[in-house]
Amino acid sequence: MLMMGDGPRVIKSCGAPGLEVPGDRIPILPTSNPPPSHHHYPPSKMKTVTILTTLLSLLSLTAATTTSKHPKAPGLTYLYTVNITGGEAAPVGLGPRGYRLVVPIVGGNFSGPKLKGTVVPIGGDWALIDANGTVTADVRQTFKTDDGAYIQVTETGSTQPDGTAFVRLAYETGSEKYYWLNTIVAIGIIKLTGNTLSIDTWQMSAP
Secondary structure: OEOOOOOOEEEEEOOEEEEEEOOOOOOOOOOOOOOOOOOOOOHHHHHHHHHHHHHHHHHHHHHHHHHOOOOOOOEEEEEEEEEEEEOOOEEEEEEOOEEEEEEEEEEEEEEOOOOEEEEEEEEEEEEEEOOOOOEEEEEEEEEEEOOOOEEEEEEEEEEOOOOOEEEEEEEEOOOOOOHHHHHOOEEEEEEEEOOEEEEEEEEEEOO
16 A cells, blocks of 8 residues: 655555655665665665565555456346236245245236236245244246247245345246247346235346
């Protein structure tokens, strides 16, 4: 680290002692007539100190440049919103992994720029609630698009301390038109209103 000021510069590196250089300039090479000092170093020793000082300065600047940059965040493109209607819950009860509550899917619909249709009344949410009250969602559902294609959808995720629930989505379909869904990375935010579960979904893209 290079400390700036009117006094001597102190150059430090991790685990290395500080080196004080008089004046406001760091010499690259020893001068032929070094300034008077109470301690007269032989030319060979002064050259070693100067080279070490320069190297430490370069390392410090490189480290500062590296740590000051952050990678760009990935992009998000809106995919669709799905509204799922749940049926009567089945309280499986408290087991070794937590309290299990199964909510069947009885219908719903989804709509977005690239796909829309209905939710087939198959599947459900196999929710798990731990001792801290965190809910882990395990939703499995089947979409039927308005042009007749079937898409299997899985959502997994957990509630956050503020109550928001985030999920990761995975898709499976043999439809040629929607085959691109098989390989995308998608995330969603869950909203619960009465017995209707809504998931706003986004597709992730490279920065």
